[in-house]
Amino acid sequence: MPTPVATPTRQETPAVSDQGSEAPCCVPAHGQESLLAGEAEALALRFKALADxxxxxxxxxVSSSPEAETCVCDLSEPLNxxxxxxxxxxxIMVEAGLLHREKRGVWAYYSLVPGALGALAATLAPKV
Amino acid sequence: MPTPVATPTRQETPAVSDQGSEAPCCVPAHGQESLLAGEAEALALRFKALADxxxxxxxxxVSSSPEAETCVCDLSEPLNxxxxxxxxxxxIMVEAGLLHREKRGVWAYYSLVPGALGALAATLAPKV
DNA sequence: AGGGGAGATTGACAATCGTCGATATAGGCA
DNA sequence: TGCCTATATCGACGATTGTCAATCTCCCCT
Incomplete structure (x- = not known):
């Protein structure tokens, strides 16, 4: 975020501040944001984990593996x-809460975090 | 993609090629990929559109607007x-197929593409 | 015809990301 | 004990991304 402070992007609207009776467009004045900046940032972090x-x-x-578990060496070759x-x-996906990591001996097994993808999907289509 | 050609990442496994009866891990040999590279790339493009x-x-x-339509000037100010x-x-979102753009007069109105977010959600949680 | 305003495009720049090679850590096995 | 192997971390590099200022295009209005 290079501009954390509120920069006066284009307020003023010098003499036309009271266009009054027409206002064909541009009526932001939402009052409450529908999605707060903080929530948006947290959500974006999870979508970023899917954006590759x-x-x-x-x-x-991982999800199509026999036990829904995979170790790193299973992934290196098919993905090249x-x-x-x-x-x-x-x-990245563990930190986004999408994958679970379990170390057994020398190997690290990764599996889906049960409700994670579903919760993300619910965010996309809340009323479906 | 800097390495489009298949680089021999770690094949060989010189003399242990037939570990036969144990094979505790590392059995890629999936045969068919569950998600082809092309599909993954197309999907990632849409998730990238959500990753900000x-x-x-x-x-x-846009989705919470009265007519589920918004013009650019409605967005500039609340987003700073x-x-x-x-x-x-x-x-970016129009190209990802998430938003629809309609120019009426001087203004451009944006609205959600009806099934788009739902389809993406279905990709995430196919069996929910 | 001409002016004005909404939105798109361009060019630039800093920040982030994906990838790799090299190295570190750590658990199993002889 | 000491090696071997699986995974994580580090440092670096090129590519992509988010943002802005400046400019362009196009439609409406006078």
């Missing part, structure tokens, strides 16, 4: 990505 | 963004 083709493929592979890159993508 | 707090707020404002920036965000 390789991460979507990881989710797809290096191991550090896969680890990086997995970390 | 200001765009989420635009969607929220310049007009070109708002236009840019709107264009």
């Amino acid at each position: 083709p390789n991460r979507l493929r990881i989710l797809s592979i 990505l290096g191991q550090p890159t896969v680890s990086h993508h997995l970390k | 707090p200001n765009r989420l707020r635009i969607l929220s404002i 963004l310049g007009q070109p920036t708002v236009s840019h965000h709107l264009k």
